[in-house]
Amino acid sequence: MHHLTRFIPGVRRWPTLIALLTLLVAATGPALASPSAQASVLRVGYLGVADSDLAKGAQLAMDQINGAGGLRAGGATYQIELVTLAQPPTAESLSRDVAALVSQGVVALLGPEDNTVLTQQNTAALISAGVPVLAAATTDALTRDDATDTVLRIRAPERLYSEALATYLLDDLGLTSLALVQTSVEWTEALLVFERAMQTRGIVPGARVQLADSSSLLAEARGLLDLNPEAIVMWGAPRDAASLLSLLRKGGWAGQFVYRDAEEAARAGFLSDALANGVIGATNWSYAYPGRAARIFLEDYLLAFAQVPGGLAAAGYDAIWALRSAVIAAGVERDALRAALMSFPALNLVGGTLRPAELGDGDLIRVVMVYRLGAGGGPTVVARFDDGQRVAVEEAGG
Secondary structure: OEEEOOOOOOOOOHHHHHHHHHHHOOOOOOOOOOOOOOEEEEEEEEOOOOOOHHHHHHHHHHHHHHHOOOEEEOOEEEEEEEEEOOOOOOOOOHHHHHHHHHOOOOOEEEOOOOHHHOOHHHHHHHHOOOOOEEEOOOOOHHHHOOOOOOEEEOOOOHHHHHHHHHHHHHHHOOOOOEEEEEOOHHHHHHHHHHHHHHHHOOOOOOEEEEOOOOOOHHHHHHHHHHHOOOEEEEEOOHHHHHHHHHHHHHOOOOOEEEEOOHHHHHHOOOOOHHHHOOOEEEEOOOOOOOOHHHHHHHHHHHHHHOOOOOHHHHHHHHHHHHHHHHHHHHOOOHHHHHHHHHHOOOEEEOOEEEOHHHHOOOEOOOEEEEEEEOOOOOEEEEEEEEOOEEEOOOOOOO
16 A cells, blocks of 8 residues: 655646636535644545546646645645555555555545446445545446445446437437447446447347457457447456457448547547547547636646546546545545535536435436547547536536
8 A cells, every 4th residue: 555645746727727616516614724723634535546547637636726725624634645555456455545545644535437346345345445535437236226325426327328329329410220249247237238229229230249358359240340330339457449440440341439438548549540540439538628728627637647638537636525525524534525515515526416315326417528539549529428418518507
């Protein structure tokens, strides 16, 4: 275990964003403490490592809050500290990781973001952690199986990404000839939701390819080339998506390629600039989103880390500002803090509107953005949804 307590100097726009977010997340009690106040440490345990996107987004928010003097709650002044793991959690280690972080006196847990680590035992460990868990994992069962509302989701549940993609492809683009491809078992739920959305519109997929791994992708690519659908919608590892798309393009297929994590694959270098051109994906937040707070966050993140933030960075950032609001309102006692996180008024933050009291089921936010990548791999947001309902791409306060 180690602590991430880095203050990043020289980000000139921080006062602007702090002022904006302070107005957006105004709660009872003083917003920011006096810089001269004697501060206690408020620890947040992160189920991940320090250099991940989620950790960087969270750390940026903490550095901004701490740099402005911290926060006051219950007569005390706090500086926020992120406690991280030395290694990323796995399905085998997550339960132990939860216990290790909780033993360090954390007031809340952040993460996990990876659906693959959520075995039944690990989900039970999160629910019984005793502190609020701000999870970025998207599997629908995570909060559905938690009657205690200990686990709170900071990104939209996975079904909403499939439904958003289906709405854009089938309704906006009017496509009727589609093939579905899955190369990782974790995406079964997403594929089935998309297929149900097709069926409600009277459309049957021309092919449904579900593979345990990518070993037979070449053979499947030949079959897809023969089928020649208008679109191929894929879920799986980014390397698999890049391999399949490359095979299809080399074979002369010119249809729409849809990959759930296209932007992340392009940022990581799996999709080359040329290959990424025209690929459609879905995320909780894209750096191409033109919201006011999002634009300032993008600049601050770039200056702090010399990297473009992804959806996880935005989710981590918003989670810390939401936690700040709940601590100011209710203090740091576990049950009171958890109740405050489930009941605070709507907050318009970087990724959109957090409104847990209205949404229920442990979800803080249900915003989904559909985007299309350009020739250089950069995205353009083409549709935006909130809890399955279409909203303007740029919305006041978002």
